[in-house]
Amino acid sequence: MDRTPRLLTILALLAVVVLACLPQFAERYTIQLLTRIMTMAILAMSLGLLVSGVGLVSLGHAAFFGLGAYVLALASPANEAASVWWALPLVIGASALAALVIGALAVRTSGIYFIMLTLAFGQMLFYLFHDAKFAGGSDGRYLNFRPAVEFMGQEILTLNDRPTLFYVSLALMVLTYLAIGMMLRAPFGRAILGIRVNEPRMKALGYNTNRYKLTAFVIAGAIAGIAGFLYATQYRAVNPALFGWRESGLVLMMVILGGLRSRLGPVIGAFALVLVEELFQALTDHWLMAMGVFVIVVVLLLPDGLAGLFDRKRDAAEADDG
Amino acid sequence: MDPLFVALQILNGIQYGLLLFLIASGLTLVFGILQVINLAHGSFYMIGAYLAFWLTARTGSLWTAIAIGLPLALVLGLIVERVMIRLLYARDHLTQVLLTYGLILVFNEAQRLLFGNDVHGVAAPEIFAGSIRLTDTLSYPIYRLAVSGVCLALVLVMYLVIQKTRLGMHIRAGAVDRETVQLLGINIQALSTFVFAAGAGLAALAGMIAAPLSSVYPGIGEHILIICFVVVVIGGIGSIKGAFIAALLVGLADTFGKVLIPEFSSVTVYAVMAVILLWRPQGLFGRA
Secondary structure, eight states: OOOOOHHHHHHHHHHHHHHHHGGGTOOHHHHHHHHHHHHHHHHHHHHHIIIIIIOOOOSOTHHHHHHHHHHHHHHSOSSSOOBHHHHHHHHHHHHHHHHHHHHHHHTTSOHHHHHHHHHHHHHHHHHHHHHOTTTTGGGOEEOSSOOBEEETTEEEEOTTSHHHHHHHHHHHHHHHHHHHHHHHHSHHHHHHHHHHHOHHHHHHTTOOHHHHHHHHHHHHHHHHHHHHHHHHHHHSEEOGGGGSHHHHHHHHHHHHHHOSSSTTHHHHHHHHHHHHHHHHHHHOTTHHHHHHHHHHHHHHHOTTTTGGGGOTTHHHHHHHHO | OOHHHHHHHHHHHHHHHHHHHHHHHHHHHIIIIIOOOOTTHHHHHHHHHHHHHHHHHHHSOHHHHHHHHHHHHHHHHHHHHHHTGGGGTTSOHHHHHHHHHHHHHHHHHHHHHHHTTOOBOOOOOGGGOSEEEOSSSOEEEHHHHHHHHHHHHHHHHHHHHHHHSHHHHHHHHHHHOHHHHHHTTOOHHHHHHHHHHHHHHHHHHHHHHHTTTSOBOTTHHHHHHHHHHHHHHHHOTTOHHHHHHHHHHHHHHHHHHHHHOGGGHHHHHHHHHHHHHHHOTTOSSOOO
């Protein structure tokens, strides 16, 4: 599935180098914005695994993002920092478990049903946390202390430090990218790509396709949980809107905007969409209108996303897909 | 629990269910015939509610508001189908989801530009004002009964149109096999436009008659949209009969959820959906 043009790969490597140097001279605002974008890129990559990897379009993916953020906020003690060594596994476990339960129902369906089911379950979690008193209702909750990264009683990373959090996000983004790449090259990845192209054939070959789809759904949910963990750590606050379908739609938009043919697509999409959003917000109070028009125009005019702009061999590739 | 109280809750549940059916029927038909997933369907409900608020404030009567607003909504549905939805027939669901998602953002922001963020109320027509007193503490608003009556009448009309007329036959056939219907010389394009506009009109009408029951507020369309998705999924995509039964089921589940487990009332509907889908993944009347 990966048709990342070489030029794009080189540009991406350059971008990582530039990002790594950035905290030396960039302003506080830029660092914060880029940290958020990289968090969204991780989230978008996890959804990209479902959409372009397995061919499952989820409109409720923000649910696992929100859950990750909430689990960290709720599990952290009020008077001291949570240790990342138990908090992160807890967040990953909770998101994966939620994805297992929702996925077990959802992967039995496909097409429109799958879209609507994921949307409905995402909204269910939204309302659950929106109405729950223990989670702060519609106001959400604050995280009093950012998680501590300690080793042998020594603090090795201070997440309170803005550049450090930036580097952690950058590292996690690159790691997620590499991990998903490895997964797609492994037999598991070949199998889910096969399911996307022709599920009945994979079934006929003896694959339990539902189990593969469910596994991919759980992995995507767990990665989304990690993104939620980063979000809660950065903003030290969570609210029910993180679960909402509007968030899910935006993440889906990032995946499409970047382009489904390249594994870099979701990352490009996350950068492009958040920057466009920032631009519109700076220009007008009614930026959501501009976003809506932007979404419509992109969907109609750029079926292959931004990564497709770099790909001159597109027609040949299409003939390949047959 | 007091049997009278339970009876009133059943009435409430049925009324809500009937209202949901008006919206969900359009949604399920658009899936069935146009094979388009329309996230912006809830926007027509919102547009109806705001038209009711705005026109009632201008003309002083909900009747006039509906008489002016309904044709407006139908025309808007027609335009949206001609300009936007038509482009989506050949595209995949992913494109449809995103394009109609973009439409929601545009409609919502247009609402905010025109009417702001305030919550508004709409007065019920005078002949339906007041309520029936049942005991010292219990009473039932007449307007709710009127809404149920109007919805039931519309359900009956829809049933007659779909089951007993040639147009209805074309719609039913279109939901089963679009290509064959086209091959038989029926103008499926015109049929699609009609179904979409009618669905938009029904959703807007639902928004108008529901406006006096609940307030009119930003985001009103999104809430109802998700619930209607649940209805369509439970009933089976493309099935009007399924949508009807599912709408009543969801209406009752939601109403009793609010009474019995107020803490988690918003989750009851989804729990019902989960149980039904465990049993039948394609919905009650869906084709697998």
